Amino acid sequence: MNLNYIQAYNNLGVAYSNKGMYEDAIGEYEKALQRDPHYAESYNNLGAAFYDSGQYDKAITALNKALELDPQMEEAYSNLGNVYKDTGRVEEALQVLQKSLEINPRFDKALTHLGNIYKDQGLNKQAIKYYQKAIEVGPQNYSFYHNLGTVYNKEKLFQQAIESYQKSIELKPDFAKSHNNIGIAYNAVGKYNEAVNAIEKAIHLNPNYFKAHLNLGLLYTKEVKNYTKALVHLKKALSLEPDHPKVVQVRQLIEKIEKGRRGS
Numbered sequence: 001m002n003l004n005y006i007q008a009y010n011n012l013g014v015a016y017s018n019k020g021m022y023e024d025a026i027g028e029y030e031k032a033l034q035r036d037p038h039y040a041e042s043y044n045n046l047g048a049a050f051y052d053s054g055q056y057d058k059a060i061t062a063l064n065k066a067l068e069l070d071p072q073m074e075e076a077y078s079n080l081g082n083v084y085k086d087t088g089r090v091e092e093a094l095q096v097l098q099k100s101l102e103i104n105p106r107f108d109k110a111l112t113h114l115g116n117i118y119k120d121q122g123l124n125k126q127a128i129k130y131y132q133k134a135i136e137v138g139p140q141n142y143s144f145y146h147n148l149g150t151v152y153n154k155e156k157l158f159q160q161a162i163e164s165y166q167k168s169i170e171l172k173p174d175f176a177k178s179h180n181n182i183g184i185a186y187n188a189v190g191k192y193n194e195a196v197n198a199i200e201k202a203i204h205l206n207p208n209y210f211k212a213h214l215n216l217g218l219l220y221t222k223e224v225k226n227y228t229k230a231l232v233h234l235k236k237a238l239s240l241e242p243d244h245p246k247v248v249q250v251r252q253l254i255e256k257i258e259k260g261r262r263g264s
Contacts, residue, residue, distance in 0.1 A: 142171035
């Protein structure tokens with residue numbers, strides 16, 4: 001076998017995965033494995049591509065094969081934990097993620113996945129601990145700061161949330177979610193101008209961002225009292241997600257604003 005060809009197929013698969021071309025990536029990983037069925041790295045990458053394309057059973061099979069070939073592959077344990085998390089197998093997810101950290105206590109992906117699980121369970125203090133550890137390992141990763149800010153918002157630790165989102169935005173200025181979420185934190189501490197500016201920036205970056213239009217509409221209604229702008233953003237939110245669970249409340253708010261304007 002020619003190792004260079006095998007690595008070339010694997011590397012091409014990684015390139016396709018990075019572009020979101022998962023079916024093409026899967027094809028390249030399978031070519032690598034046809035030439036070397038014992039190439040654990042390609043099984044790990046294949047499992048990740050199956051996961052990203054929503055093929056969870058195949059992802060689990062490929063990742064377990066990677067671990068059979070290389071029981072010390074921390075990334076395969078981490079990827080498997082992520083699949084388990086998203087398929088509701090939380091206890092198994094926790095076990096394999098802890099196994100990943102036993103091999104490499106500073107593996108930031110596993111730390112982040114654990115933080116995500118605890119965040120989803122409402123165990124915010126645990127989530128904060130793992131996100132902070134991830135930041136220690138990868139201080140230039142914007143998503144770690146964004147995740148930490150999200151949990152601080154949930155805990156009503158708004159100043160800490162603002163600082164975390166500021167760092168996320170510093171590292172990735174075009175990440176609309178951090179602009180939206182820092183707007184929520186600014187609103188919570190009464191900094192309404194900053195909140196408006198932040199959420200407007202989120203909409204500038206992503207004009208079809210439902211949550212940002214909804215948040216800005218509510219902010220203009222309740223705090224800024226600019227009902228003309230409130231209606232623009234509330235109606236835009238409705239048009240973007242007409243089946244959203246909050247639609248009834250939004251429609252009622254729009255009717256209330258319009259009724260008040262007619263009566264004034």
